[in-house]
Amino acid sequence: MGDVAMTVPVLQALTQHYPDLKLTVLTRPFFAPFFRDLKNVEVFAIDLNKQHKGIFGLYKLSNQLKALQIDAVADLHNVLRTKILKLFFFGKKFKQIDKGRSEKKALVNGQNFHPLKSTHQRYADVFKALGFKLSLDSPSFPSKKTLPEAILKKVNNQNTKQWIGIAPFAQYTSKMYPLDQMQEVINVLQKHYIIFLFGGKADQAKLDSLAANSDAVINVAGQYNLNQELDLISNLDVMISMDSGNAHLAAMLGVKVITIWGVTHPYAGFAAFNQPKSYNITPDKMLYPKLPTSIYGNKYPEDYKNVAGSIQPKQITEKVTAVLNA
Incomplete structure (x- = not known):
C-alpha cells in the first residue's frame, strides 16, 4: 500500500507539469481512491485472482491496455508480472524503475551508511526516461475533505x-x-x-x-x-x-x-x-x-x-x- 501511495505526489507533479498528458494507473481496485484528486488520471483495476491471473491473464491484460492506445509505459514496480507485461508491449516505449538494489544491500550490510535516493525520486526518474522531466520541490496537495x-x-x-x-x-x-x-x-x-x-x-x-x-x-x-x-x-x-x-x-x-x-x-x-x-x-x-x-x-x-x-x-x-x- 505504501508503494502505491508514494506514486500519488509524483503523478500530481507530473500532471501539473504536463496538463495535457493522460495517465492510466494500473493497480488493484482497493487502491483506486488514492488517485481520486488527480486530474487526467484514470484507474485500470487489475484482477489478479481471475481475469488477469497467470501468463495468459497478463496477455489478456496487455491487449486490454493496448486498446487504450497508450503511447508509453512507466513501470514503477519492476517485478515479475511487469517484466512479463514488458514482453507483450514489444515496440512500445517501456521504462522501468531502478530500485537501487545494490545500494540498498550495501546500506543494510553497513558498507555505506548514507541517504539513498528517495523512492519518490526514483518514480520521477522513470518519467524522465520517457521524456517527461519533472520536479518534486514545490508540491501541491488536495484541500481538506468534508467529514462523515x-x-x-x-x-x-x-x-x-x-x-x-x-x-x-x-x-x-x-x-x-x-x-x-x-x-x-x-x-x-x-x-x-x-x-x-x-x-x-x-x-x-x-x-x-x-x-x-x-x-x-x-x-x-x-x-x-x-x-x-x-x-x-x-x-x-x-x-x-x-x-x-x-x-x-x-x-x-x-x-x-x-x-x-x-x-x-x-x-x-x-x-x-x-x-x-x-x-x-x-x-x-x-x-x-x-x-x-x-x-x-x-x-x-x-x-x-x-x-x-x-x-x-x-x-x-x-x-x-x-x-x-x-
Whole structure:
C-alpha cells in the first residue's frame, strides 16, 4: 500500500507539469481512491485472482491496455508480472524503475551508511526516461475533505482541539512501537488533543484497549471505507505512524507526518513525502550499530526485534508538541 501511495505526489507533479498528458494507473481496485484528486488520471483495476491471473491473464491484460492506445509505459514496480507485461508491449516505449538494489544491500550490510535516493525520486526518474522531466520541490496537495457526520458526532464539542492520527501497526512487528509504550504516548497527548487510531479491521480490538475510558481517543479501525478514512486523514494536524502505509497516505494528502522507525531506516528512501528529516524518530545508532538490518523489516537479529521500543515515549510526545506548535 505504501508503494502505491508514494506514486500519488509524483503523478500530481507530473500532471501539473504536463496538463495535457493522460495517465492510466494500473493497480488493484482497493487502491483506486488514492488517485481520486488527480486530474487526467484514470484507474485500470487489475484482477489478479481471475481475469488477469497467470501468463495468459497478463496477455489478456496487455491487449486490454493496448486498446487504450497508450503511447508509453512507466513501470514503477519492476517485478515479475511487469517484466512479463514488458514482453507483450514489444515496440512500445517501456521504462522501468531502478530500485537501487545494490545500494540498498550495501546500506543494510553497513558498507555505506548514507541517504539513498528517495523512492519518490526514483518514480520521477522513470518519467524522465520517457521524456517527461519533472520536479518534486514545490508540491501541491488536495484541500481538506468534508467529514462523515458520524465522525463529527464522535468529536462532539471538542473539535476546536488539534487532531492527531496514530497508526501503530506495520507489516512486521520489528517496525512497530510497543503498544504499552504507545499507550503512554496517548495518555499524555489525549490531555490536549483529539486522537484518532487507525488500523485494519483485524486491529479493532487491540485499538479499543488503547482508546478505553477516554472521549478524546477515537478508534476508527474497521469503521469506515477507504474514501472516508482518506477524508478524515486530510483533516488531521499530524499523523504518527510507523514505517508503513499510513505515513504515505497522510503525506500524499499534505499532512505532517512523524514516523517512528524500528529495524528499517529513512536512509533507504521510504521516508514520507515532503517531511523534514527531523520528523523521523529513529533508535540510537550508537547503541544499535547494525541499523538498518533490512529494507522492509523482515530480517533482523533477535536482539533487534524490539529496537523501536528503545525510543522513549517522551521523545515522541515532545516531537508532536513541537510540530503542532511550529
